Amino acid sequence: MTPSELQSQPQNFDNQGFSAFRDQLREPEWLRVARADAWQTFLSLDWPSRKSEEWMRSDLRAFKLDQFHMPRPTAVVDHEHGAGIPHWLDEGVELAGGIATVDGVCVASRLSDRWSQRGVLLGDLSEMASDAEAIVRKYLFGIVRPEQDRFSALHAATFSGGHFVYVPRGVCLDQPIHLSVGMTDGGTDTGHTLIVIESGAEATVLHESNSCSASAKGLHLGAVEIVVKPGGHLRYVNLQDWGRSVWHFAHQRATVDRDASLQWTIAALGSRFAQVSQKVSLVGPGADCQVNGVLFTQDQQQLTYNTLQHHEAPSCRSDFLYKAALQDKSRTVWRGMIEVDPLAQRTDGYQRNDNLLLSEHARSDSIPGLEIQADDVRCTHGSTSGKIDEELIFYAQSRGFTRKEAARMIVTGFFQQIFDRITIDSVRDALGQAIARQVREYQ
């Protein structure tokens, strides 16, 4: 085969496939080595077992890696292919710039001159590893550890079509950056998102993942790394609306430094199976992190979120609120942990998970946890699970709402507490509409 023929062939997740994949990338040597190391780690590890707490409620038996292929980083992607993939978060929004990828291949990248002149960097991660080598090398896989499990190792070996967002010291982006990640039916996305907000800088990043159709198959092996330096502020929105047959494995990490803040909104609507490990470390005094999670599931979806809010420094605040509404036979698992180090006095930690069960057959597991080693802290947690109240439906019906309108209103109201915390109109609208589209008629 000629090299170009080789490139157009889908490669399996095996040694030959990995070599072919890596050879197509024109990356610096340190990154080639890092990928090779991660590949060896992948080969040496087993898939996570249900003995570990994070995977206890996750059933991987139906997951077969050989049903998927490696991303094809340099393959020419048919732009028509990407054209049918929806995006929601940039609706009516004046953007600073954006990146679009399809199956791990960058199809569009744009940053307005106004911001590039001020030193903002935005681009395909693999390319930026050459173009902004020193800075990418400094942060890449700084907080997501390839060796954490077999999925993180495979991701670190094969990541493709990721994003690098860098906002230099003191630069305040007053327009959002939009990251649109698309997947074709049966495609693979191994995107890695790396966001660095330097001291006193500010940005809003809208990140969304969509398939070409609601029923699409696929594989996502992803990671997010967010670094917010002292006095920096980031609003980060992550909407996951993959097709209903996509496997989604993600490691998401953030560090928030002194007097910096991170507002992280997560909306998970898609995929058949999602296993997300999310960790935020508060590493400097006065750091603040708010996480707003919206999960809306149906059919036989299972979404698992393991969240950790790690207080490493004193006087930090963390506030995690996850709300899930479940219909059909879907299932959510939320396992939250607040960890407070001995140094982290005057910690203010909060975590909460509320679940609304819209069907007899839906199931939610909620496992809050605290590990506190400091003595001057305020940590609270709580969780609720309940069915939709028939008396509420009747009350609304007695005011002229149809049963379906009543259910939709109640579900929207259930999420309102989170919507009230989201200050970006396009995000609120997109989420509200996505939820309204999917609400069924409950009997």
Added chain:
Amino acid sequence: MTHVLKIENLHVSVEDKPILRGVNLTMRHGETHALMGPNGSGKSTLGLVIAGHPGYEVTQGSITLDDADLLEMEADGRARAGIFMAFQRPITIPGVKMADFLRHAATNVRRPDRKEGEELIPMREFRKELKDKMEQLRMDPEFARRYVNDGFSGGEMKRAEILQLAMLQPKFAILDETDSGLDADAVRLASASIAEIGREKMGLLIITHHDKLLEHNPPQYTHVMLGGRIVETGGVELAHELYSQGYERIRAAYPEAERANQEMLNEELADASLASE
């Protein structure tokens, strides 16, 4: 045409236990009826059955509004046909603003043929109307932005029900103990509000223990319920009699209904979920 709400020989059960045992009641548009009776007599049940609560089984009889058979309709159909019930214990809807709730409700009730997803009443027009009504009822405009009945005091809930009544302008309204839990001033205000929003424009069925609510809304008819039946009907003087002298005379005059009433009271203690009185 004068609208007529007609209840004939209505028998209602919950889990095969009879609660209403042959209720007959005819109301015309513009009339005010008081429905009184001791605890457990079935007053609230009657209200909920008219409104279409799915927890009750109608085993016999009919409820019609003009020519329409209400028993064929779900609660939303009845609301669109012109029935309104002010709840004794209004339900909280977390995260849904009063104004949004009422805008949707008013649209559906005023345009009974509206399909799901069709346009609501224009926001500006609706806001103005709501503001006017709230001023008329001397309510704080902030009310519209609060979540439906969420964190409302007892008095606020009842006033919110009256506001809904004012906005939805039904043909017939059932007020289930709209005066309970209110102090004397609040009852007077509620009562005046009901009169103000135009009781002559609707038929009113006022379920009450007291006669205060009737002060501004003197009933043409007073019905006494006992043991799931209306055992006596009179004028406004009957309401005053019952209020000042209680139900002793009634209980003595209708021993069979009184027995049924005692049975129902005992049953309701066993099943508190539907105990609405």
